[in-house]
Amino acid sequence: MPRANSLANDRIWNKTFFLILSVSFLMFLSMYMLLPTLPLYAQTLGGNETIAGTIVGIFTLSAVLVRPWFGNLLDRKGRRIILIIGVSIFLVSVLAYNFAFTILSLLALRIVHGIGWGASTTATGTMASDVIPASRRAEGMGYYGIAATIAMSLGPALGLYLIKYSNYSVLFTSSAILAGLGLVGSFFINYEIPRIKTQTESKSPVVKGVILEKTALPPALVLFFITLTYGGIITFLPLYADSRGVKNIGIFFTVYALVLLFSRPLIGKLADRYGVRKFLVPGILLIGIALLLLVKASSLPMFLLVAVVYGLGFGTVQPILNALVISLSPPERRGAANATFAVAMDLGIGLGAVALGFLAQKTSYVYMYGSSAIFALFALVMYYALLRKKLPL
Numbered sequence: 001m002p003r004a005n006s007l008a009n010d011r012i013w014n015k016t017f018f019l020i021l022s023v024s025f026l027m028f029l030s031m032y033m034l035l036p037t038l039p040l041y042a043q044t045l046g047g048n049e050t051i052a053g054t055i056v057g058i059f060t061l062s063a064v065l066v067r068p069w070f071g072n073l074l075d076r077k078g079r080r081i082i083l084i085i086g087v088s089i090f091l092v093s094v095l096a097y098n099f100a101f102t103i104l105s106l107l108a109l110r111i112v113h114g115i116g117w118g119a120s121t122t123a124t125g126t127m128a129s130d131v132i133p134a135s136r137r138a139e140g141m142g143y144y145g146i147a148a149t150i151a152m153s154l155g156p157a158l159g160l161y162l163i164k165y166s167n168y169s170v171l172f173t174s175s176a177i178l179a180g181l182g183l184v185g186s187f188f189i190n191y192e193i194p195r196i197k198t199q200t201e202s203k204s205p206v207v208k209g210v211i212l213e214k215t216a217l218p219p220a221l222v223l224f225f226i227t228l229t230y231g232g233i234i235t236f237l238p239l240y241a242d243s244r245g246v247k248n249i250g251i252f253f254t255v256y257a258l259v260l261l262f263s264r265p266l267i268g269k270l271a272d273r274y275g276v277r278k279f280l281v282p283g284i285l286l287i288g289i290a291l292l293l294l295v296k297a298s299s300l301p302m303f304l305l306v307a308v309v310y311g312l313g314f315g316t317v318q319p320i321l322n323a324l325v326i327s328l329s330p331p332e333r334r335g336a337a338n339a340t341f342a343v344a345m346d347l348g349i350g351l352g353a354v355a356l357g358f359l360a361q362k363t364s365y366v367y368m369y370g371s372s373a374i375f376a377l378f379a380l381v382m383y384y385a386l387l388r389k390k391l392p393l
Contacts, residue, residue, distance in 0.1 A: 025151055033155045051103055057353075070082055071339025074123060075335040137327060215333070219387060236368070237249065246298070255311070288313075289309055292373050325338065326338070
């Protein structure tokens with residue numbers, strides 16, 4: 001009988017987790033539909049390449065700035081209310097794109113959109129970490145990451161299809177419908193109501209003044225250096241492939257997404273069973289190897305090999321680090337911990353794109369990708385210097 005109860009308590013899949021996953025998927029799909037299309041819309045308003053890049057960058061920056069604040073509100077005010085506020089802001093900003101007829105108004109809406117994105121995704125990540133059993137945390141966070149992975153593989157193609165065969169108004173309305181469905185789902189996630197009283201009643205005056213969670217910093221720093229490399233992949237790979245004479249490079253991201261889809265939960269499950277130490281270092285090494293392979297890539301099969309190796313590496317490292325952030329942080333600081341982790345990821349992608357873009361402009365894409373392998377080395381240094389001793393044997 002005790003064994004049966006233990007197995008029941010270790011279940012990942014239940015109504016609450018499914019709702020969290022569904023809301024997360026809808027929000028990511030809505031966002032990814034707009035990611036490649038809003039820069040194109042900016043050009044129809046008279047924007048140049050710099051403006052197009054700013055459209056993406058300002059969204060990430062606004063999300064980074066508000067995540068720590070919303071992370072603390074998640075711990076102090078409750079999860080669901082912050083999720084509902086975040087999705088509502090997201091929804092209103094997407095609908096308002098229909099009335100953005102100038103570059104200035106579009107940029108202003110991107111700031112608001114980023115605020116909604118930062119609040120909603122910090123909330124869903126924290127909610128997922130709340131309901132996933134501790135004994136299956138890496139596996140569960142792997143499943144949670146699948147929502148973003150599937151959205152990443154579907155959203156850009158869907159957005160580009162809509163503007164090709166319809167118009168931007170249909171695109172914005174479709175994206176808003178997805179966010180609206182996410183808002184509806186948010187009202188049904190109410191697992192935490194009995195726990196909030198306990199959290200707010202506990203007196204911890206020190207916590208209120210803290211923006212980032214210090215226990216989350218070691219895994220967040222490892223992730224930061226990993227996502228510096230990811231910024232270079234998602235931003236410059238199509239241009240690099242074109243310079244190599246490789247066409248149809250879009251399939252790279254499809255293969256990458258499929259590898260993530262299958263590797264995240266499997267490796268997470270193995271890490272829970274055999275220990276994260278056995279998987280984290282090999283995952284970081286795979287990322288470094290993929291970047292070195294990219295230097296030699298001159299054909300589509302070689303690029304697809306890179307997609308597999310990089311996908312295995314990232315699909316191993318990211319959910320394990322996410323699980324560690326949750327495990328190392330106090331339960332009453334879980335929202336702040338997830339915000340810290342998300343900030344590291346956003347900053348890594350954004351700064352990686354800027355820094356590696358500058359390097360590519362001054363040298364070449366080959367030199368840029370070869371040099372970015374150093375970031376994987378820095379991630380290893382951070383692991384051994386700051387994180388390894390904190391992990392169980």
